[in-house]
Amino acid sequence: MTLPSDAPAAALLVDLRAARSSYNLRQAVEACTGDPEEQARLVEDLAVRVSEEDEGVRERFWDDLYYLHDAWESFAPGLAAEMNVRLWVRDEDFYMGRENFIVSNLSRRPRSVVDEVMTLLPRLANTRPPEVREPCERAMTRMRRLLDLEDEPGDPTATPEESAEAYLARVTEACAIGAGRSWPDRILEQLPTLNEATQRLVLRRALSTVRPVVGGAEDLETMRVNLRQQSLTHMIVHVTARFGSTFDQDERAAVLDWLAGHDRLPYDWIGPVEAFARTVERWADDAPLPGPVVAALRRSDLSFTDQDGWEVSPGEAWTDALLAALDTSPGTRPAWSALLGHARTATSARPSDRWLRLAGTHLAAVGPDGFAERLAAWLPLVGRPRTVPLTFSVNPNGDTNLIFDEFNANILRGLLWMLPLAAPQGAARLLGHVVQTSLRKVAGVGPRSPKIANAAVYALSRLEGEDALGQLTRLSTQVTFKTTLKEIQKALDAMAQRLGVTRDDLAELGVPTYGLTDVGFRREVFGACAAELHAQDGHVRLAWSGETGRPVKAPPASVKRDFPDDLADLKSAVKDVEKMLAAQRDRLDALMLTDRTWPVGAWRERYLDHPLVGVHARRLIWTVNGTPALWSDGALRDVTGAEIEPTGNVKLWHPLLATVDEVVAWRGRLEALGVRQPFKQAHREVYLLTDAERTTRTYSNRFAAHVLRQHQFAALAALRGWDNKLRLMVDDEFPPATRELPQYGLRAEFWVEGIGDDHGVDTNDSGTYLRLSTDQVRFYPMDAARNSAHASGGGYGSGWRFPVAAEPVPLDEVPPLVLSEVLRDVDLFVGVASVGNDPTWQDGGPQGRFRDYWQTYSFGDLGATAQTRRDVLARLLPRLRIADRCSLTERFLVVRGDLRTYRIHLGSGNILMEPNDQYLCIVPARGAAAGAGDTAVLPFEGDATFSVILSKAFLLANDTAITDVTITRQIRPV
Numbered sequence: 007m008t009l010p011s012d013a014p015a016a017a018l019l020v021d022l023r024a025a026r027s028s029y030n031l032r033q034a035v036e037a038c039t040g041d042p043e044e045q046a047r048l049v050e051d052l053a054v055r056v057s058e059e060d061e062g063v064r065e066r067f068w069d070d071l072y073y074l075h076d077a078w079e080s081f082a083p084g085l086a087a088e089m090n091v092r093l094w095v096r097d098e099d100f101y102m103g104r105e106n107f108i109v110s111n112l113s114r115r116p117r118s119v120v121d122e123v124m125t126l127l128p129r130l131a132n133t134r135p136p137e138v139r140e141p142c143e144r145a146m147t148r149m150r151r152l153l154d155l156e157d158e159p160g161d162p163t164a165t166p167e168e169s170a171e172a173y174l175a176r177v178t179e180a181c182a183i184g185a186g187r188s189w190p191d192r193i194l195e196q197l198p199t200l201n202e203a204t205q206r207l208v209l210r211r212a213l214s215t216v217r218p219v220v221g222g223a224e225d226l227e228t229m230r231v232n233l234r235q236q237s238l239t240h241m242i243v244h245v246t247a248r249f250g251s252t253f254d255q256d257e258r259a260a261v262l263d264w265l266a267g268h269d270r271l272p273y274d275w276i277g278p279v280e281a282f283a284r285t286v287e288r289w290a291d292d293a294p295l296p297g298p299v300v301a302a303l304r305r306s307d308l309s310f311t312d313q314d315g316w317e318v319s320p321g322e323a324w325t326d327a328l329l330a331a332l333d334t335s336p337g338t339r340p341a342w343s344a345l346l347g348h349a350r351t352a353t354s355a356r357p358s359d360r361w362l363r364l365a366g367t368h369l370a371a372v373g374p375d376g377f378a379e380r381l382a383a384w385l386p387l388v389g390r391p392r393t394v395p396l397t398f399s400v401n402p403n404g405d406t407n408l409i410f411d412e413f414n415a416n417i418l419r420g421l422l423w424m425l426p427l428a429a430p431q432g433a434a435r436l437l438g439h440v441v442q443t444s445l446r447k448v449a450g451v452g453p454r455s456p457k458i459a460n461a462a463v464y465a466l467s468r469l470e471g472e473d474a475l476g477q478l479t480r481l482s483t484q485v486t487f488k489t490t491l492k493e494i495q496k497a498l499d500a501m502a503q504r505l506g507v508t509r510d511d512l513a514e515l516g517v518p519t520y521g522l523t524d525v526g527f528r529r530e531v532f533g534a535c536a537a538e539l540h541a542q543d544g545h546v547r548l549a550w551s552g553e554t555g556r557p558v559k560a561p562p563a564s565v566k567r568d569f570p571d572d573l574a575d576l577k578s579a580v581k582d583v584e585k586m587l588a589a590q591r592d593r594l595d596a597l598m599l600t601d602r603t604w605p606v607g608a609w610r611e612r613y614l615d616h617p618l619v620g621v622h623a624r625r626l627i628w629t630v631n632g633t634p635a636l637w638s639d640g641a642l643r644d645v646t647g648a649e650i651e652p653t654g655n656v657k658l659w660h661p662l663l664a665t666v667d668e669v670v671a672w673r674g675r676l677e678a679l680g681v682r683q684p685f686k687q688a689h690r691e692v693y694l695l696t697d698a699e700r701t702t703r704t705y706s707n708r709f710a711a712h713v714l715r716q717h718q719f720a721a722l723a724a725l726r727g728w729d730n731k732l733r734l735m736v737d738d739e740f741p742p743a744t745r746e747l748p749q750y751g752l753r754a755e756f757w758v759e760g761i762g763d764d765h766g767v768d769t770n771d772s773g774t775y776l777r778l779s780t781d782q783v784r785f786y787p788m789d790a791a792r793n794s795a796h797a798s799g800g801g802y803g804s805g806w807r808f809p810v811a812a813e814p815v816p817l818d819e820v821p822p823l824v825l826s827e828v829l830r831d832v833d834l835f836v837g838v839a840s841v842g843n844d845p846t847w848q849d850g851g852p853q854g855r856f857r858d859y860w861q862t863y864s865f866g867d868l869g870a871t872a873q874t875r876r877d878v879l880a881r882l883l884p885r886l887r888i889a890d891r892c893s894l895t896e897r898f899l900v901v902r903g904d905l906r907t908y909r910i911h912l913g914s915g916n917i918l919m920e921p922n923d924q925y926l927c928i929v930p931a932r933g934a935a936a937g938a939g940d941t942a943v944l945p946f947e948g949d950a951t952f953s954v955i956l957s958k959a960f961l962l963a964n965d966t967a968i969t970d971v972t973i974t975r976q977i978r979p980v
Contacts, residue, residue, distance in 0.1 A: 014038045014039075014048055015048055015051040015052040015055055016055070018031075018034055018035070018038075018048075018052050019052060019055050019056065019059070019063075021034065022056070022059075022063050022066055022067060023059070023063055025066055025737075029066050029070055030070060031066075031067065031070030031071060031074055032070065032074040032077055035048060035049060035074060036077075042078060042082045042085050043085070045074075045078075046085055046088075046089050049071070049074065049089060050089070050092060052067070053067070062737060062798075065737075066737065083116065083118045083119045083122065084122055086115075086119055087119045087120075087122035087123045087126060088122070088126060090111065090115075090119075090123055091123055091126045091127045091130050092130065105141040105142075105144045105145045105148075108127075108141070108142065108145040108149075109145050109148050109149060109152075109183075109184060110184075112145075112149055113152075113184055113188035113189050114188045120149070120153070124146065124149060124150070124153075127142055127145075127146060128142070128143070128146060131143065148183050148184075151179075151183055152180060152183055152184060152189045155176050155179060155180050155183075155189075155193060156189070156192050156193060158176060160172070160173075160199075160200075166201070166203040166204045166207055167207060169200060169204045169207075170200075170204050170207035170208045170211060171211075173193075173196075173197075173200065173204070173208060174208060174211055174212075176193055177190055177193050177194065177234075177237050177238075177241075178234055180192075180193050181230050181233045181234040181237055182230050182234075184230075184233070190233060190234075190237045191237075191240075194237060194240050194241065194244070197241065197244050197245070198244075198248070202248075202249055205244075205245045205248065205249060206245065206249060206253075206257070208241055208245060209241065209242060209245040209246065209257070209261075210257070210260075212238040212239075212241045212242050212245075213242060213260045213261065213264055215238065216235055216238040216239060216242070216264070217235055236272070239271075239272065239398070240272075240278075242261065242264065243271070243278045243279055243282045244278050246261055246282050246285055246286075247278050247281035247282045247284075247285055250282070250285035250286070250288075250289070251285060251288060258289055261286075262286070262289075262295070262296060262299050264398075265286070265299050265302050265303075266296060266298035266299050266301075266302055266394070267298075267302075267395075267396055267397040267398050268302045268305075268306075268396065268398040268399075269302075269305055269396045269398065269399045269406040269409075270302070270305040270306040270307075271302075271306040279306065283303055283306070286299070286303065290313075294314075294315070295313070297315075297316055297319070297320035297321070297329075298320060298321055298394045300313050300316050300319065301316075301319035301320060301321050301394075301411065301413070304319055304413040305319075305411060305412060305413060312347075315329075316329075317329070317332065317342070317343050317346040317347070317417075318346065318413075318414050318417055319411050319413050319414050320393070320394065321392055321393055321394035321396075321411065322387075322390075322392055322393065322410070322411055322414055323387040323388075323390035323391070323392075323393055324384045324385070324387035324388050324390070324414075324418075325411075325414050326393050327383060327384050327387055328380075328384055331380060331383075338372060338376070341368070341371040341372045342372055344368055344371065345365075345368035345369070345371070345372055345377075345424075346417055346420075348361075348364055348365060348368050348420065349365075349416070349417045349418075349419075349420025349421050349423075349424065350413075350416050350417050350420060351416075351420065352416055352417070352419040352420030352423055352461075353416060355457075355460070356464060357423045357464075361423075362423070362427070365420070365423065365424045365427060366427055368424075369424055369427055369428060374427070374428040375428075377424070377428050378425075378428040378429075378430030378431075378433075379430075381421060381425060381428075381430070381433075381436070382430060382432065382433075382436065385436040385437075385439065385440055386436065386439065388418065388439075388440055388443055388444070388458075389440075389443030389444065389446065389454070391407070392407045395407055405448060405449070408446075408448045408451075408454060409448060409451060409454055409455070410444070410454055410455040410458060415455055415457065415458055418458055418461075419457060419458060419461040422437070422440065422458070422461040422462050422464070422465045423461060423464065423465065425437070425465045426465050426468035426469050429469060429470070432473075432578075433465075433469060433473075433474075434466060434469055434471070434473035434474040434476070434477045435473070435477070435578060435582060437462040437463075437465050437466045437469075437474075437477065438462075438466070438477040438480065438481060438585075440458060440459070440462040441459045441462045441463060441466075441481055441485065441490065442481075442484075442485075444456070444458040444459035444462065445459050445485060445487050445490060450770075450771060450772055453487050453490075456487060456489055456490055459485075459487070459490045460489065460490055460493050463478070463481070463490060463493045463494050463497055464493070464497075466478050466497065467496075467497035467500065467501070472516060472517075472518045473518055475501060475512070475515075475516030475518075476516050476517055476518035476586065478494055478497055478498055478501070478516070479498070479512075479513050479516045479517065479589065479593075480585060480586050480589035481494050481589075482494050482495065482498060482513075483589040483590075483592045483593050483596075484585075484588070484589055484592070486721070486724030486725060488729075498512060498513075501516075510602065513593060514612040514613075514619075515612070517586065517590060517612075517616065517618055517619055518582075518586065518618070519616075519617045519618055520579045520582050520583050520586070520617075520618065521579060522539070522541070522583075522617030522618055523617065524617060525615065525616070525617055525620035525621060525624065526540060526541035526542055526617070526618075526620065526621040527539065527540060527541075527617075528579070528617075530572070530576055532562075532564075532565040532568070532569045532572060532573070533553075533564060533565070533568060533569070534552075534553040534564075535550065535551060535552055535553055535561075535562050535564060535565050536550070536551045537549070537550050537551075537561070537565075537576060538551075539576070539579065539580060539583070541583055541587060541618070541621045542621070543621075543625075543682050543947075544587050544588075544591060544621065544622070544684055544947060546580050546583050546584045546587070548576070548580060550562065561573060583618065586618060587618065587621060587622070590618065590619050590622055591622055591684045591685060591947070592725070594619075594622055594623075594626070594658075594684065594685070595684075595685045596727065597658055598658055598660055598687070598690070598827065599747075599823065599824065599827040600749060601657065601660075601749075601823060602657060602658075603655045603656065603657040604655065604656050604657070605655060605656075606630065606631070606652045606653055606654060606655065606656055609628075609656040610652065614628075614637065614642075622684040623637075624637040625637075625681050625682065625683050625684055626658065626659075626683060626684070626687055627658075627659040627672060627687060627688060628642075628656050628657070628658060628659060629656065629657050629658070629659045630642060630650060630652050630653075630654070630656050631652070631653050631654030631655065631656075632654070633650055634659045634664070634668070634672065635650050635652075636672075636675065636676075636679075636681070638679055645668070645671045645672055645675050647675075658687075659672075659687070660687075660690070660823065661687070661688065661690050661692055662692045662822060662823055662826050663823075669688065672688045673688050673689060673881075673945070676688055676945055677881060677945060680943070681945070682943055682944065682945060682946065682947065683945060683946045683947070684946075684947055684948075685946060685947060685948050686874070686946045686948065686949070687946070688945070688946075689874050689877075689878060689945060689946055690830075691826075691830050691833065691870040691871055691873075691874055692826055692870075693708075693825060693826040693829035693830060693833070693870060694822070694826070695817055695818060695822070695825065696708070699817050700817070700818065702817075703816050703817065703818075704784060704814040704815070704816055704817065705782040705783065705784045705814065705817070706782065706783040706784075706817065706829065707781075707782060708783070708829065708832075709756075709780055709783065709829070709832045709833060709835075709836050710780055710781050710782060711779070711780065711781075711859075712779070712780040712836045712840055712842075712859075712863070713761065713777055713778070713779060713780075713840065713841045713842070713856055713859050714758070714777065714778045714779075714780060714835065714836065714839040714840055714841070715776065715777060715839050715840075715841060716732065716733065716760075716774065716775050716776060716777060716778045717732070717774075717776075718838065718839040719758075719778060719835050719839040720732055722834060722835050722838055722839060723743050723835065726745070726831050726834070727745055728743050728744065728745045728756070728831070729743070729744045729745070729746070730743040730744075732774050732775075733758075733759070733760040733774070733775045733778065733797045734760075734769075734772075734773050734774050734775065734797055735760065735762075735763070735765055735768070735769045735773045735774075735775060735797065735798065736773065736797055737796075737797075738796070738797055739794040739795065739796055739797070740794060740795060740796075740797055741792050741793065741794050742755040742756055742757045742758065742793060742794075742795070742802060743755070743756040743757075743758060744756075744792075745828065745831070746788055747788070747824060747828075748788060750821060750824055751787060751788050752785050752786070752787065752788055752815065752820065752824060753785070753786045753787070753788045753790065754783065754784070754785055754824075754828045755782075755783070755784045755785070755786065755793065755802075756780070756782075756783050756832055756835070757780070757781035757782045757783075757784070757793075757795070757802050758778040758779065758780055758781065759778060759779050759781065759795060759797075759798065759799040759800075760775035760777075760778060760797050760798050760799065761775065761777045761778060761779050762775070762776075762777070762852075763798065764852075767852050767853075768852070775797070777841065779799075780836065781802075783828065783829065783832055784814045785814060785815040785817070785820050785824075785825075785828075786812050786813075786814055786815060787812075787815065790812035790813070791804065791811065791812040792812075793812065830870075833869055833870055833871055834871070836869070837869060837871050837872075837913070837951070838950075838951075840863055840914075841856055841859070841860060841863075842859065842860050842862075842863025842864050842914050842916075843863075843864075843914045843915065843916075843951070844860075845915075845916055845917075845927045845928060845929055846927060846929060847860050848860065848925050848927060863913070863914060864911060864913075864914045864916040865897070865911050865914070865916065865918065866897075866913070867897065868896075868897055868912055868913050869913060871913075871949075872897075872912045872913035875912045875949070875951075875952050875955070876894060876912050878944070878945060878952070879894060879899060879912070880894055882944075888901070888959065888960060888963040891903070891963045892959060892963070895909070897911060897912060897913070898910060898911055898912065898918075899912060899955060899959055901958075901959045901962045901963050902963070903962050903963060903964070903965035903966070903977075904964075904965055904966045905965045905966060905977050905978060906919045906920065906962075906965065906977050907919070907920040907921075908920070908926065908958075908962045908965075910955050910958055910959060910962075912955065914951075915951050915954050915955050915958065917958065917962075919976075919977065924976075926973075926976050926977065927972075927976065928958060928961075928973060930954050930957065930958075944956075965977055
């Protein structure tokens with residue numbers, strides 16, 4: 007590195023500004039000069055300049071300064087101390103240069119540096135204003151006490167009880183004073199100097215007072231509480247490692263009981279922990295260790311992998327069932343133990359041929375039928391709540407009880423790999439369950455066990471038959487975790503290649519019927535009783551008839567008694583049909599963008615007459631040989647009701663390609679027939695190019711300047727096929743949310759940025775932004791270079807990953823169907839994830855920063871989706887039983903109650919009360935929309951906000967009957 011000799015600090019500042027993620031200040035300074043005194047002057051000159059920079063540059067400077075101090079402390083401790091002090095008192099505005107920062111900084115410094123700082127800091131701080139001097143003085147007071155605690159001698163005349171109490175008090179006080187763990191650890195290092203009797207008293211006291219670590223919070227008090235609990239754990243480990251061989255039975259039992267509640271022992275005490283484990287292992291020579299203890303040691307990567315009687319670790323529902331089954335079959339246990347031992351070697355992403363050959367040998371020893379029967383009982387239990395809860399966690403950000411035990415996870419992966427070798431009936435359903443439960447997210451952690459999900463996908467890909475293909479097809483529309491979704495796509499590609507069909511054909515051919523003999527219908531006979539499965543409007547129900555043929559509400563007792571397996575299969579089929587109907591609805595909705603066509607024969611077989619897909623297909627409008635048609639009264643009929651002969655090719659009808667009169671006519675036809683479409687088709691929003699977008703030419707600002715809840719946006723984006731990364735409050739670049747459109751050779755981008763700079767207020771505990779701001783929508787050639795932007799904003803453009811800027815595609819060159827469907831997705835993201843929808847945000851959210859936006863969105867002009875709601879309501883209102891109390895304005899559904907008149911906004915669902923536009927906060931309960939369903943059937947599924955608006959309307963029309971005090975105290979006049 008070569009720097010201009012006349013302005014080295016200015017050159018370093020340029021580099022600090024340009025740094026994207028990290029910057030090595032130590033290397034840069036040492037490259038300028040080898041003299042520590044000159045380095046110090048350069049750093050102080052740089053600090054003056056940095057104090058005027060933005061927070062990112064300042065934070066980078068302070069972070070990198072640690073490494074420079076580390077170098078100085080080894081040969082110039084006085085210089086390191088002086089530079090610490092001079093910089094702390096110089097940058098008056100920087101939030102880190104205060105009391106807790108000083109204490110935590112000193113806590114990790116050598117004693118010589120600390121003593122030097124204690125001399126320098128008061129003298130230099132006295133020259134600064136109170137806002138600098140006072141935090142420094144408080145830091146000095148805390149540091150003096152910490153030094154006293156470290157130097158405090160033991161009382162040679164004290165009893166062991168008094169010594170133990172005094173020692174524990176010193177550790178506790180150090181935890182309460184310090185801002186880091188270094189000082190309590192310095193006192194803990196004195197533990198071996200206490201005699202054995204005192205240490206064992208310390209152990210008993212620690213075991214009786216240690217509590218679970220408090221996860222998720224970052225306030226100073228919680229950190230101190232956690233630090234104290236960690237220090238007590240450290241004591242228990244140290245004392246047991248030293249004297250555990252002489253413990254009596256009560257002491258051993260107390261330590262083992264404490265150990266059983268751990269997810270794992272801390273990584274940063276590896277030496278003491280290993281000695282602790284060896285002690286516990288010696289205890290096993292006298293008496294078998296309890297299963298939960300074995301499990302805790304295994305989770306800590308400490309031996310105990312081949313303990314007799316514990317082929318898997320207990321504590322999870324499926325492993326408890328496995329161990330119970332082995333206990334009841336001692337004759338087959340050796341073969342099963344060998345099989346499970348082989349399963350435990352499943353440590354790679356996929357099994358090798360050799361691994362599978364050995365698995366086949368073990369499978370033959372236990373019997374394929376027995377293996378299949380056992381797994382059919384165990385796999386449904388995967389993901390159930392732990393049977394032995396864990397109360398001590400080294401992961402403070404997530405609930406360890408929701409995460410799979412890592413030792414068991416390897417065994418489970420091996421069992422899943424073996425499953426196709428036995429090919430049991432119903433295996434596909436079990437594997438689908440494992441995929442979804444393994445991908446269930448845990449706050450602060452993410453998916454519970456992606457590797458188990460991937461193993462289940464592998465097993466599905468090795469099974470033959472329509473059930474496995476159906477599960478993969480369903481999962482491809484519902485799984486959003488990228489790694490597993492990629493495995494599912496690879497499995498489907500391989501199946502399509504093996505069968506010699508396209509992926510689209512495979513998705514259509516692979517939909518199981520689940521025993522349905524007609525569209526949406528299945529009948530099963532159980533002796534003199536019968537059950538009929540009806541799938542209508544996307545909902546599935548069972549209708550039972552008893553021995554006399556009369557309808558009954560539930561399965562008759564004779565069916566439960568004589569046909570338990572058949573009844574279980576039928577109930578499973580109901581769940582499978584519900585899941586597959588949801589998956590097929592989403593697949594059909596996605597087809598609205600593809601403009602795909604079918605020969606009429608293939609279309610009838612795969613869609614119109616398919617027992618399951620037909621439930622949706624017969625409620626959609628299709629263009630048959632150029633004529634739009636809908637299934638009605640046993641035939642395809644046009645908008646006038648005239649029957650048409652199905653010939654030629656068929657494709658989904660899209661309102662973008664129809665006239666306004668045709669769209670209105672079809673909406674009226676659906677209304678007259680009482681058809682509820684599986685998704686918006688006739689009422690689908692259409693987004694045409696606007697004059698503003700012709701002016702901007704390459705981008706749309708139609709959905710810019712909104713504030714979205716990031717996690718809700720991310721979930722919606724994944725479901726709609728967009729690729730998006732959660733933005734973190736870090737110094738890094740992120741790509742925009744993108745959707746690839748290979749059929750058109752295009753890539754759509756939606757530009758979003760993180761909002762805020764206050765960690766813990768604008769982010770969650772893991773540093774993920776809670777809210778995003780929205781910007782442009784753009785289109786690029788699919789293989790064009792990617793754009794990126796800093797996590798906290800600053801604009802998108804070429805970055806270090808893609809230094810060559812890509813040219814966007816002009817909007818008027820984007821196919822109208824593509825433009826409309828992409829903008830419809832973005833409208834969905836804004837309409838669902840906007841903070842303006844939140845009825846509790848009338849105060850504007852954190853510090854009221856979003857009050858203006860919330861007010862504008864909550865009661866402002868309607869977007870395309872809300873305009874559709876208004877059009878539907880205009881036709882629907884006359885048929886409602888509250889019609890005489892309702893009217894429509896441009897933006898509101900107006901409801902006249904007996905106490906007040908209410909205006910419900912058709913975009914957000916938020917409410918204003920007349921006459922003074924007082925805001926009414928009603929937070930919908932889960933399932934609140936169901937109350938309106940029996941009274942007003944919407945012409946399409948999937949608009950939850952519409953249902954909430956209707957639910958609120960029915961509630962407020964009869965406002966004198968409302969008993970909820972959170973509502974009545976707002977609406978009743980004072």
